[in-house]
Amino acid sequence: MKNQEEKMAMTARTYMTIGPLVVLLLWIIVGASQNASTRGLTGDFLGGVASPFIGLVSAILVYLSFQQQIRANKIQMEALKQESKRNNIRSTLNILRSEISGLILENLVDDHKTYHGMQAFEKFVELPHQLGLGSLTNNENVADTIYGVLLIMQKEIAGMGGLSEELVKEFVDEFHIFYTLKLAKSLNSIESVSGNVTIDNIKESKRELVAMFQSYGYNI
Missing domain, CATH: 1.20.58 (Methane Monooxygenase Hydroxylase; Chain G, domain 1)
Incomplete structure (x- = not known):
C-alpha cells in the first residue's frame, strides 16, 4: 500500500x-x-x-x-489506547499502595496493640514465628489483603499485551520496585511457615509473581 x-x-x-x-x-x-x-x-x-x-x-x-x-x-487512536492503558496501570499501582497503607493488625497478645500499614504487614509475618499459626486467625483480613495485592500484580503484569515495549518495561519496572521495596523482604520470611492455607496461598502467589518478573529479566 x-x-x-x-x-x-x-x-x-x-x-x-x-x-x-x-x-x-x-x-x-x-x-x-x-x-x-x-x-x-x-x-x-x-x-x-x-x-x-x-x-x-x-x-x-x-x-x-x-x-x-x-x-x-x-x-492518534493508538496513542489514546496507550495513554488509557498507562492511566489504568498507574491507577492500579495507586490502589495497591493504598491497600498496603490501609492495613490494620491487632496483636491480641501484646496488650492489644494495633499496627498500621507496612508495620501491620511486617508484624503479621512475624506472628507465626512468635506465637504459632493460631495467631493468624484474628488477622485474616491482613492475609487476605496481601494475597489480593499479589494477585492484582500478577493480573496486571500478565495483561500488558498491546503496550509498546517502552511502556511494558516502564510498568514492569514500577511493579518490581513496588514489590521489592514493599513486600519482598517480609514475604521471604514466611517461606519457613507451613500448615496454614492462607499462608500457603500467599507463598504460591509469590512464587508465580517472582517467575513473572524473572521472565522480564529481573533477578529476585
Missing part, C-alpha cells in the same frame, strides 16, 4: 511539473504565430488539453490526502 501511494505521489508530482510546461510550450509555439482574434480559440483548446491532467492530479492528491488522514487517525 505504501509503495502504491509513493508511486501515485510521484505521478502527481510529474504531472504537476511537466503538465504546465507542456501547456506553456504549446501556447508559445501555437499562440505566438496567431493574431488576437484566434488566440482565444487556441486558449480554449489548450485549456481542454490541460483539464484532464489537472483533474487527474487533483484526484491523486485528494486520495493521498485521505490516506494520510486515515494514517494520522490510526496513530
Whole structure:
C-alpha cells in the first residue's frame, strides 16, 4: 500500500511539473504565430488539453490526502489506547499502595496493640514465628489483603499485551520496585511457615509473581 501511494505521489508530482510546461510550450509555439482574434480559440483548446491532467492530479492528491488522514487517525487512536492503558496501570499501582497503607493488625497478645500499614504487614509475618499459626486467625483480613495485592500484580503484569515495549518495561519496572521495596523482604520470611492455607496461598502467589518478573529479566 505504501509503495502504491509513493508511486501515485510521484505521478502527481510529474504531472504537476511537466503538465504546465507542456501547456506553456504549446501556447508559445501555437499562440505566438496567431493574431488576437484566434488566440482565444487556441486558449480554449489548450485549456481542454490541460483539464484532464489537472483533474487527474487533483484526484491523486485528494486520495493521498485521505490516506494520510486515515494514517494520522490510526496513530492518534493508538496513542489514546496507550495513554488509557498507562492511566489504568498507574491507577492500579495507586490502589495497591493504598491497600498496603490501609492495613490494620491487632496483636491480641501484646496488650492489644494495633499496627498500621507496612508495620501491620511486617508484624503479621512475624506472628507465626512468635506465637504459632493460631495467631493468624484474628488477622485474616491482613492475609487476605496481601494475597489480593499479589494477585492484582500478577493480573496486571500478565495483561500488558498491546503496550509498546517502552511502556511494558516502564510498568514492569514500577511493579518490581513496588514489590521489592514493599513486600519482598517480609514475604521471604514466611517461606519457613507451613500448615496454614492462607499462608500457603500467599507463598504460591509469590512464587508465580517472582517467575513473572524473572521472565522480564529481573533477578529476585
